[in-house]
Amino acid sequence: MKLTALVLSGGAGTRLWPASRQAYPKPFMKLGGSALLEQAITRGQACGTDDVYIVTNQDHLFLTQGLLAEMNDPPRVRYLLEPRGRNTAPAIALAALACQSAQGDDAVMLVLPADHLIPDTESFVANALEAARQAQQGRLVVFGIHPTGPETGFGYIEVAKVGRQAQPVLKFVEKPDLETAQEYLATGRFYWNSGMFCFTVGTLLSAFAEHAPDVLHAAREAMSHASTQQHPAMGPASPESVTRFDAHSFGLQPDISIDYAVMERASNVTMVPARFGWSDVGTWPSVARAHNADASGNTLGTADGAHWVAIDTTDTHVHIDSHGHKVVATVGVKDLVIVDTPDALLITSKGQAQNVKRVVDALKERHVDSPPHQTTLLPAAVQRPWGTYAMLKEETGYKVKRITVKPGQSLSLQYHHKRAEHWVVVRGRGDVQIGESLHPTGPGEYRHIALNEKHRLINTGDEELILIEVQCGEYLGEDDIVRLADIYGRT
Template sequence: MKLVSVILSGGAGTRLWPVSRRAHPKPFMVLGGRTLLEQAIVRGQGCGAVETMIVANQDHLVLTQAVIAAMANKPRTRYLLEPKGRNTGPAVALAALAAAEAHGQDVVLLVLPADHLIADAQAFVADALRAVELARKGRLVVFGIQPSSPETGFGYIEVSKVGQEPQTVLRFVEKPNLAIAQEYLATGRFYWNSGMFCFTASTILGAFRKHAPDVLDAAKESMATAEARADSLSFSAEAFCLQPDISLDYAVMERADNVTVIPAKFPWSDVGAWSAVADAHTADANGNTLACQEAIDWVAVDTTGTHVHVESHGQKRVVATIGVKDLVVVHTPDALLVANKWQAQDVKKVVNTLTQRHIDSPQHQSTLLPAEVIRPWGTYATLREESGYKVKRIVVRKGQSLSLQYHHRRAEHWVLVRGQGIVQIGDLEYPTSAGEYRYVPLGERHRLVNTGADDLILVEVQCGDYLGEDDIVRLADLYGRAGGDSNPGKPRR
């Protein structure tokens, strides 16, 4: 019997701003040297999955493919690309239909969120294989986490008594208030709901048919109108958005009578706030933790229980903290967060406030785009922006190319600082090496191809009365993005 790992790579992760943003959400955060998404994929591989099926927003395909491309042991991967989030119920229904069509009704689905942290991979695999055996017997299996505190951010699962062996679920309970959560802990009858599941395609599709036929019918319609490629399914926005916005718990698990909980024997975190991120790092003698992919010099004077996270685009930084306790300090090139560690859940309020202030204009997208934006050809980062000009650092990967494009309202100055390539301006092509400069007039067609053996790095200076990312018309593109917005100034969607 085959096993397919279904990775649910959705959610905005707003409580982990400014690192997690709508265009670069929590699954792509790096913890322990790897993204959370990669860690979820590896967990599925460890259970013997014949295929990894990733359900993700279509706008995150490039990010997801970049994660896969960097893996030493690349899985056989299929992408289910959502035009809009529709919660876990429709996502699982679509995955079950796709897996059943590819592998048969008896295929086992191991459903894993892409944003969890599980430190003990061996213990996870052992529990997952127990879940697979129960799934083969027609059970809907959920992984339960023995609660360590009266957490109000999780759903709960009630059983006869918390123990070490699988049990029949008595009921699911949504996120309680603090008083009720404390009562749950006192009874010894409740697990946290991890949001990880295991069942066969036939069992879950039968449960949808019985308990949520509207979800199943809408998923079938989405499948019928989907555009299939070799490794992906892209869904029509019109059909997809007719699906109910409902969780798997609400749609099926709370209503079914064949649900079993497996008590997790592995350490688990949903990495729901910066305090959880801090807990995932090794603390020094004063309880301080540091997360940084670049070299920084942290001077901590009379500092305890504080977490520092720095993203600096390769620039060396000095961070100094004096006389502080239990803080979270997160520094990115375009945003700074300083918060009490025990109020880390309130970061979501910051994101809401920024959105309400309407500062997510093309010139200021602090909750949408990360400081370094990933594209199919490489990355770009804005180094400086003022009225009339913007300076970018652009990295074009080996063998990749920018699209043939033009802009309505800006000219561009290009200086190659590393590598070599061919710059096309109009109908002419110019071989260009490190240290050389090219000028792209306003409205002129242009393109850059990396012809070197390594990454090409370009410093671009844009000049014009409007510098938004939507002022681009792609005439030809290797990545299927030809066409553009003829109305620069209107925010892109």
């Protein structure tokens, strides 16, 4: 039996702001030494999958490719790139159609959200193979999580009784209030809905045809207008395929979850109880529980503990992300979450951490007539196909950035209408093109790019190139870029 993994890499992770943002969402957060997305891919590989389908936003392609390039044994990946989010039913339907075309109706598909934390891979694999056997018998399989408390943030699955064996699902229920969740636990018949599924492609598409034909029809239409290209992968990965969808036909798909569209309506749904530790890492307290606590119950979300000085502090989680050395000190506090990033600071009690999403909503509402607040969109260190940039200082008339460029990579050939730029290389070597001239540039050397002058930077060395850029002008927005040529297809 061969499994095909489908990794759903989406969502904004607004309850994990300011670490998770629209352009750098929760799947790319590192827990336990690696990104959650990488862990999901690795779990699929551990089940014996050679091919992995990844459904993600088109803007996250280069982030995902970069992550795979750093893996020791990356799989062959087929990307399905969404122009915009469209919920889980369309995403899974599109992947099932792609898998049907490549492998046929008997292919067993294992659906894995990219933002779960599952430390015990061996137990997960055993459960996944059990689910695959159930799927081969024509069942739609959902993984159920034994509840550890009356959680109001998850959907629930009702079965005949809590046990260790797979059993038919009686019904799905939505996220309850606290009193209802307590009643569910008291009955001994409910599990949390993990959002992980397993089925054959043929069984799933038949279920869509019976219970959600509009979803299936729209997915077929979107697929008929899609274009698929083969690409060499970055790093050691196998060649990959990239499927891009026409925005109009893609947008006609219903915005509905797989639970609503199929699982709640079908009669052949089986639940496999999870025998592994699981967290959806949906809030900062759940992130804290994923770390080892000290004797006072404190947890730290960075590798360097010297950055945090805790005096009379208990049950507090601190996450530090800084461009340079920074000390965070806490004195006489308890049950807090403190997230310190270069451009935003969050302080919340653990009991109110579910409401962090309201901060993001408030920031967006303040900018209803202008672009959304940058701290909701971009991380402090913005990822690009060629490297990163981070803003160090901005005031009226000037902005200072730290730019890194990977070996062999280059910025686009571009110019600006409203700003001039000053570049100083501080590490590495590269070629700076200004107009038609090429200037080899090394550490300590300076280049000036005048207003409306076309320019680009190419890292010609074997190490990362680091550049300090000073922008001067009347307008310093990221949209003041006119690209003339770009190796990443962004013109």
